[in-house]
Amino acid sequence: xxxxxxxxxxxxxxxxxxxxxxxxxxxxxxxxxxxxxxxxxxxxxxxxxxxxxxxxxxxxxxxxxxxxxxxxxxxxxxxxxxxxxxxxxxxxxxxxxxxxxxxxxxxxxxxxxxxxxxxxxxxxxxxxxxxxxxxxxxxxxxxxx
Amino acid sequence: xxxxxxxxxxxxxxxxxxxxxxxxxxxxxxxxxxxxxxxxxxxxxxxxxxxxxxxxxxxxxxxxxxxxxxxxxxxxxxxxxxxxxxxxxxxxxxxxxxxxxxxxxxxxxxxxxxxxxxxxxxxxxxxxxxxxxxxxxxxxxxxxxxxxxxx
Numbered sequence: 342x343x344x345x346x347x348x349x350x351x352x353x354x355x356x357x358x359x360x361x362x363x364x365x366x367x368x369x370x371x372x373x374x375x376x377x378x379x380x381x382x383x384x385x386x387x388x389x390x391x392x393x394x395x396x397x398x399x400x401x402x403x404x405x406x407x408x409x410x411x412x413x414x415x416x417x418x419x420x421x422x423x424x425x426x427x428x429x430x431x432x433x434x435x436x437x438x439x440x441x442x443x444x445x446x447x448x449x450x451x452x453x454x455x456x457x458x459x460x461x462x463x464x465x466x467x468x469x470x471x472x473x474x475x476x477x478x479x480x481x482x483x484x485x486x
Numbered sequence: 487x488x489x490x491x492x493x494x495x496x497x498x499x500x501x502x503x504x505x506x507x508x509x510x511x512x513x514x515x516x517x518x519x520x521x522x523x524x525x526x527x528x529x530x531x532x533x534x535x536x537x538x539x540x541x542x543x544x545x546x547x548x549x550x551x552x553x554x555x556x557x558x559x560x561x562x563x564x565x566x567x568x569x570x571x572x573x574x575x576x577x578x579x580x581x582x583x584x585x586x587x588x589x590x591x592x593x594x595x596x597x598x599x600x601x602x603x604x605x606x607x608x609x610x611x612x613x614x615x616x617x618x619x620x621x622x623x624x625x626x627x628x629x630x631x632x633x634x635x636x637x
Contacts, residue, residue, distance in 0.1 A: 451505035
């Protein structure tokens, strides 16, 4: 028995990013495209992640370099460039877990675009002196098209 | 959440993925809204119900409690499947000057269902006593992503 894949079948691809920058209220972080599936078509321009037409799930984890005793944190959310914040905010873990395993709550969003769109990760809350952990801050974007 | 409606392909929106948000109650973390209106998702009809999927699904839930808790959270309809459950440890800041984010979770639930299913997101077990309380799901930050795995 043979099975043929319908020509209308959708394909899922993904891209992985790391981030740099100083967390500053209402400002975006700077993405670095580390790798992506062939044909994803996702690119980076300055602070923008540019998405061709398709359906997307976007997931960002923001890590910080925590000093012992600090309760400082940051909160973040996806923003459609020149548009609104989208999805649900995430944040670094708020307690002083510097000596214990800690986790990060992701900022997640779902976006469907017929013409393409640009998105950013924006800092929507930040305590003083928060330093981004660039080795662990990351995002994954899944595309279905 | 808000989206730019002019960018949507209405007929295809949410055909394969969705963002589920909200909580039915303090004790039921099942969603109240979906970014997709696609027919493969049925939101809980009452505050004691779970979210239903008419197709195989992979769902990653981020359970957020707005109160101190040390709990396991999972699908109450399949509560013996420990590997799908999240260990949620929430400890609110003792000072108001450090309240950037008061709701934290320490884990995610990851559910895979190969058949149509209903997932009821609840606390399976919690440590109560001292400073420990039951999970109280936060309706603002509680959320999930679901991927439809087959037609």
